[in-house]
Amino acid sequence: MLWACVLLPHLALDGVLRRRANHDPLVLVDGAANARSIVAVNAAAREAGLRVGQRLMAARALLTTFEALPCDHQAADRWQRFLAAVAYRYSSEVSLLPHAIVLEVSRSLGLFGPWPRFETMLRADFTALGFRHRIAVAPTPHAAYVLAGVGDGRAVLSPDQLPHALQAVPTRKSRLPAASIEALSGMGIRTLGQLLKLPRDGLRRRFGNELLQAIDRLIGELPAGLDGYRPPDVFDLRIELSHEVENIAALVFPLRRMIGDLAAYLAGRDGGVQRFTLRLEHRDSKLTEVPVGLLAPERDAGMLFELARGRLEQVQLPEPVLALRLIARDLPSFVPAGRDLFDERPANALPIEQLRERLRARLGDRAVYRLGSTTDPRPECAQAVAESSAAYHEPHPRPTWLLARPTPLRGPAPRILAGPERLETGWWDGAEACRDYYVIETSLGQHAWAFCQPGEQSGWMLQGWFA
Template identity: 30%
Template sequence: MRRIMYLWLPRWPIDRRHLSQRKNIGAPAEEAPFATVADAAGRRLLAAVNPAATAAGLAPGMPLADALSFLPGLATALAKPAEDAAALRRLAEWCGRYSPWTAPDGADGVRIEITGSAHLWGGERALAADLMARLDRRGVAGRIVIADTLGAAWGMARFAEASGNVLILAPGELRAALALLPVEALRLDPITAQGLRRVGLKWVGDLYAMPRDALVRRFGETVARLLDQTLDEMPEPLSPLGEVPSRRVRLSFAEPITEPADLMLATERLTADLVPRLAREGTGARRLDLAFHRVDGRVERIRLGTARPSRDPRHLAALFKERLDTIDPGLGIEDMILAAYAVEPLPAEQIGLPGQAARNETSGIAPLLDRLGNRLGLDAVSRLEPRESHIPERASVRVAIGEALASSVAPAKAEAQGQLAPGPGSLDPRLRGDDGIRPPRPIRLFDPPEPVEAFWLLPDDPPFRFMWRRRRHRVMRADGPERIAEEWWRPGASGEVDAIRDYYRVEDEEGRRFWLFRAGLHGGD
């Protein structure tokens, strides 16, 4: 059974402003009447009011002139919806400690899917009580409703009459609880809700007996769809704020921690808890995220990737250790969550035997690539990958270690021919040219090619002397020519004679070797 927890923040713009102005989380809220003001169609209206202004009779949407005439001592400030939305997004991210399926809803709500995670907190009521207690300590007013659907939780949070700040609807209680709510609880726009009231449909229960076809013909598909979604008769997707991890582990502390040594010990414990789960599934982590939840609601993160799947706890902990100095613990870290966002199959590997090194991830080049990628980014570490082309500059491309690009020759084909696919630290024979098909190729090419002034006796003979970078070189040994024509089947091919190249491998009097080519045939321009 799907369970949704909805957090409604009726005074979020006011509470957000107080949070940003306090020097510590225990500072009292302002008691003087206060409101934020926004411009709408050339009029200045109240956007949000604090409890003191509400007690004085003010409400959002009231013109500022009327509010000042009614309460001359009202303090005002311009509304900042962009900052409110950014803070709400950070709050939704902070709620990720309860479930990875969190997202802001509108301008004053956070939706959280707690299916399968409530038991980790001792049940739904204990989970909601923990969230409400943390909000109360920060001075944020809110109301929490847990129900089977998002629509039911949204409507009950805003329109249900209840004494407490936490309301839990048991499975199967939707219809009875929603029947007493106004039609606005279905998330309808004001015009549609007014149209329903005009024909006598004032409560959600009044719509239960109405045929869906009649509702669609009279009020459109929106009313019928929202009603069915609220009653769990039609699925409603819940998109999370970010990517949902495939596996995650959490560690909570009795007291907030700030020391780097404590953070490192907690990181080692989290990696040790995650690895057995990966081992049981035969997978390894490729992309990890370590979140540090501070007591002030801010979330610090360390994100890293690996060159190949890994489930070595010491190796993963060492990667996080290199970046722990980037974490600001603030007043303390109360929760740490390690999440694996990308995992790949990783079969069991042979451990080392006496007198023989182990051929696994800890003995290869993968740990080095991980450390370099952790410092520079995996996109900055690349390797050469072959491509099927006889044009030298097209025969290979640089591929980031963190990417999984398909080669023009599949690894399965190479294995079928009894060949081993090149690893991240090896050079493919096709790049060297010693695959038995083409002459040897140099490892390094100039891009673009550098001009050379050459001299030869016969048109197709190798040059006997050439000048490069204003220095003369006398050719002692040479091989060639190797004629390479243009790939005429590619789009944009010129088809001109100058596209034909004659390549020569030469060695000068000092033993230095060069790979030269002549563009076009002898006698051309």
């Protein structure tokens, strides 16, 4: 087996920074209210002299204008699970470790290509989402976890190479039990290479089985003992805004980020979304809900963003917005649309699916719809708005534009292109119809659908127009 580890050393800070457009000095603090210390700093704060471990009061004395936010460990856990759902795209065996995600990749390399290519794809996804990371690969998940903590890009692709790769790793970075590491340091054992050479019986007598089991998991002598992760069936993401927003335009940046997260989550599930809800949170627990529905499942981030923005721009805000939440429960399977090898569409032409959804977002749900059939063969009763996304195919040629009621066809006699098609029905409701339908071409070159009395080709009545 081969395991990749994605270490996320700045998970809590990146979760905050990715929803902010500015780059002012910002720090995360933790600890008691009267003794808070800095646990993370952004680039601007670091350049100003602030550092991790510094007391907040000392930092205020050094720099007066910076933002300090409490470190939200629960939010960091949510981001880790979200990124695990993204990693699920590459492997069905995904597990969580402190500030890290491990995934079994040996069977995925046949699908995504050799490790260098696989690594590049994995990095691209995490970078696009705004999370800094280190990646390593090794024959065991714990070894990959240790190597990612030592340096970025470490790759051990064979079990025979693992002992040599671990030899120079300091014991303080070995992820072994903390009490054992402290005792080993007092004995002069400071690298894993030194530790692995010690007699196992002596280690068992001094440290018990816990240390030996951790070593065996590290080198692959014991199973990893990790719980598998499965993505949830509901996507639920909430962003608390840094200030009250009174203008819809100010919601575009967080909306784009949330839609990007939704698309990444859908790619991990290999699925799509057909309906989701944007929930705008106001004071006193008041809500404004913006439903977004599609005629067919989609997962393209650009398309979903355009649709959501189009619906959002139609909303009149009753009060300032404090937070934005996206909830997607309708997550059906997704089959990408087929494309011809020699596609002759213009470079900037939109696929029909994207054009259709844009029109619905701008003009309303009832402006664009699919046609369905009824059990009544009369043209004026045969078509209806389809409730599902399944396309309706009429076995005979039918016009896309049916007139509300038939009208006489004036002018020269038309040229018959197809027909006749006999329609004799409606005796059950008093609106009996007996007609011969033809596809015709008028003197102006228009293609139409018209009928006349059975056995005749005069007195034409126009029923509809072909596009």
